[in-house]
Amino acid sequence: MFKKLLIAIVALGCLGLAGFAALAWRPAIAPVARPTAGSFAPELVARGEALAGGGYCAACHTAKGGEKFTGGYAMETPFGAIYSTNITPDPETGIGSWSETAFRRAMHEGVSRDGSHLLPVFSYDHFTKLSDDDVRALYAYFMSRTPVRAPRKANGIPFPFNIRYLQAGWKLLFFAPGRFKPDAEKSAEWNRGAYLALGLSHCGACHTPRNLLGAEISGNAYGGAVIDNWVAPPLTAANPAPAPWTYEELYDYLRPGTSKLHGTAAGPMFPVVQGLGALPDSDIHALATYFADLDKAADRLPYVSGAVSLAMSSAAAKQGAPFDADAQLYTAACASCHYNATNAPLAARPDLALNSAVHLSDPSNLIQVILRGISSAEGTPDFVMPAFGGALSDADVARIAAYLRRTRTSLPPWPDLAARIAEIRRHINAAN
Numbered sequence: 001m002f003k004k005l006l007i008a009i010v011a012l013g014c015l016g017l018a019g020f021a022a023l024a025w026r027p028a029i030a031p032v033a034r035p036t037a038g039s040f041a042p043e044l045v046a047r048g049e050a051l052a053g054g055g056y057c058a059a060c061h062t063a064k065g066g067e068k069f070t071g072g073y074a075m076e077t078p079f080g081a082i083y084s085t086n087i088t089p090d091p092e093t094g095i096g097s098w099s100e101t102a103f104r105r106a107m108h109e110g111v112s113r114d115g116s117h118l119l120p121v122f123s124y125d126h127f128t129k130l131s132d133d134d135v136r137a138l139y140a141y142f143m144s145r146t147p148v149r150a151p152r153k154a155n156g157i158p159f160p161f162n163i164r165y166l167q168a169g170w171k172l173l174f175f176a177p178g179r180f181k182p183d184a185e186k187s188a189e190w191n192r193g194a195y196l197a198l199g200l201s202h203c204g205a206c207h208t209p210r211n212l213l214g215a216e217i218s219g220n221a222y223g224g225a226v227i228d229n230w231v232a233p234p235l236t237a238a239n240p241a242p243a244p245w246t247y248e249e250l251y252d253y254l255r256p257g258t259s260k261l262h263g264t265a266a267g268p269m270f271p272v273v274q275g276l277g278a279l280p281d282s283d284i285h286a287l288a289t290y291f292a293d294l295d296k297a298a299d300r301l302p303y304v305s306g307a308v309s310l311a312m313s314s315a316a317a318k319q320g321a322p323f324d325a326d327a328q329l330y331t332a333a334c335a336s337c338h339y340n341a342t343n344a345p346l347a348a349r350p351d352l353a354l355n356s357a358v359h360l361s362d363p364s365n366l367i368q369v370i371l372r373g374i375s376s377a378e379g380t381p382d383f384v385m386p387a388f389g390g391a392l393s394d395a396d397v398a399r400i401a402a403y404l405r406r407t408r409t410s411l412p413p414w415p416d417l418a419a420r421i422a423e424i425r426r427h428i429n430a431a432n
Ligand code: HEC
Pocket: 051, 052, 055, 056, 057, 058, 060, 061, 075, 082, 083, 084, 085, 086, 087, 094, 095, 103, 106, 107, 111, 112, 113, 117, 118, 119, 120, 121, 122, 123, 138
């Protein structure tokens, strides 16, 4: 795979030599004196703050234990680690000397103030959809932060991927600059949801699969993808959960963070729910409207109650069933919390037969949740799912996962569970 990539990049490089140089060149935009915080209307700054939440700027631009927005957060990509940058208004190491024009060019075109091309791990391929007004509000917000000195960290990506010039080739192939265009056939609320999903909140950055060169595959929008050893499940009709993601379920998942018929936003989805918390309620309704349409929830609505009762009955202990050592292990470790005595699930203890983690073709999310747990700070506030990483061996986790797959779904068993568990455990240990 790596060889193929190299060939593609080298081919791009050669193709470029003639006309490419002119095409790739962007001028530097002259530095300006930092505008004072008081020069922006407070309402504009407040709107920018909400937008910064809905765009998760802090999640990527803050290193573990570092100061907010000072960058240095490492993003692991197949091409090597890429570090985010300081976006506080420090004139030397941040964006303090950037004019609004320079900031808008970065957001809309992925070009830094000095004219160099930015890498698409910065979601400019989505931010290009932002209106000029929203970019202005973001600019006002960031320029009103306290400047912090924090020099940029050198990226770990190897030659030739580190040549910023070549990014122009990537853009030529995969980047469609331009503001959001509303669909006149759809409601204003749907269009607001689409604006957020495609632009500011870039749901596709995790939920849409990418090609070998790291670009989202536009023909498979929200088709589901792997991110940081988790799966961002499909948000289309291909979503594997027994109950459809209806408008109400989506709203509950995106705002409080828990849906009764599905589960909880954990792992990389948790900071998303946290960031969306800054947006007004109407925006969360808009996102739910857009995705409920996209996943065709209405078509599946008549089957919800059947799917839920089937799931609830699969969890009930079977009278007179033969002895099952895996069932016993599951009961001992999990069933004290994950039982539902009624025929409707409670949000406080997600019914595992309804949870996507058990139905996805990749077991990563189930393994992640078992090993890491969900702390009281994540997921639903104050609810704790204990971490079993220290208490259960890889073999035990594999038995529980295989047991849930075998009893809660009619899907084929997961191959190579043990290897996957060992890999995720290594990943978790390395991060700590
Ligand atoms: C998915 C992670 C991610 C998110 C979300 C993100 N950024 Fe970034 N951003 C990056 C990375 C990584 C870079 C550095 C790219 C490079 O080196 O080419 C960057 C670069 C930038 C730059 C260019 C800085 C420079 O010195 O050239 C600006 C401006 C910026 N981001 C603003 C924002 C704003 C505003 C938001 C929220 C609306 C945001 N970013 C959200 C990862 C992210």
